[in-house]
Amino acid sequence: LKATDGRLKLLALLEKAKTPLSIKEIWQGLGRHVDLATIYRNLEILKSAGLVRQVEFQHDKAYFELIDNHDHHHIVCQNCGRIEDFVGCSFDDVVDQALRKSKWFRSISEHQFELFGLCNNCAKI
Amino acid sequence: LKATDGRLKLLALLEKAKTPLSIKEIWQGLGRHVDLATIYRNLEILKSAGLVRQVEFQHDKAYFELIDNHDHHHIVCQNCGRIEDFVGCSFDDVVDQALRKSKWFRSISEHQFELFGLCNNCAKI
DNA sequence: ATCAGTGCAAATTGTTTGCAATACC
DNA sequence: GGTATTGCAAACAATTTGCACTGAT
DSSP: OOOOHHHHHHHHHHHHHOSOEEHHHHHHHTTSOSOHHHHHHHHHHHHHTTSEEEEOOSSSSOEEEEOOSSOEEEEEETTTOOEEEEEOOOHHHHHHHHHHHOSSBSOOOEEEEEEEEOBHHHHHO | OOOOHHHHHHHHHHHHHOSOEEHHHHHHHTTSOSOHHHHHHHHHHHHHTTSEEEEOOSSSSOEEEEOOSSOEEEEEETTTOOEEEEEOOOHHHHHHHHHHHOSSBSOOOEEEEEEEEOBHHHHHO
């Protein structure tokens, strides 16, 4: 795993963003000269290196964010796409309970918890 | 909104399945003569009718399931894709807390909470 | 006759891959 | 020189759209 210029810029961009970015946003943020294939490949690499996480929203596109160690998740506006973080998903309790009842699983390695609604702006309309 | 034969069969299929199905699974389950475009269109309609929910996993494909009123979620095997339900995501507490801290959101209309890991089969390998 | 629902083919979009050109040790 | 990284173009896959056709009311 090599710290190439492109990868560092990608990480810097995600760091600055604070919220998950779509591929297109990343591409624009990098100035549009970086090839999309490169962006996809680097995100894949950064994912398996444990630096970046892919976030699943209700869209058809992929979103990515830096991994920090707070277990944070997102509230997403179903109209404008605004993203806000939230913490406190009481993950451990839920997992304990889920595993106790589970027939097929003995451990959990990842989870996703996302909330959706209308942000104050969009709710007015 | 009309209860056409195709839509009823689609609902019956989802009902029988118990777990979320991908488009391809639905297509196969219907016997492969129904056009994919029709399936996509009908799922969209059933979604806005509030009968079907689209579930977001870590894949690139769309998964769909019937909406029942239990607030249930899924544990997904990252290797073989096996899906098991779980309940008890303590949704209300989390939402209350999240909204209390939120700057942009006043209410939540949907949420997704999915767990990922290796099922007992795949963990052995 | 009208209008929603369908199939078929084509278009669009998001993503992946092969390969040659390049940059880095 | 050898290996990893990138750009470019082509391939792929999932999804959407246009349009003509069918089928029910």
